[in-house]
Amino acid sequence: MRNGTFEQLTVEEVLQTFGPEARAFLRENRIDRSNLRFADACAAASVTPDEFFAQLDAGMRRRAARAARHSVAEYA
Secondary structure (H helix, E strand, C coil): CCCHHHHCCEHHHHHHHHCHHHHHHHHHCCCCCCCCEHHHHHHHCCCCHHHHHHHHHHHHHHHHHHHHHHHHHHHC
């Protein structure tokens, strides 16, 4: 599934939209903060925008699950 809306944003706008979670994945994929269109930055880094967002989503879900487990353990 392709989402052209996010692909048209700049790398900086993607960072502002997704926050600190996106920063680690951008760094991992060697994508620098810039005003370059996100789809172009992904192409230069040999990663598809869909793959990037799938990794970002999975990472955010893992982080949320860990936080939930930690909260439950803290109050148990």
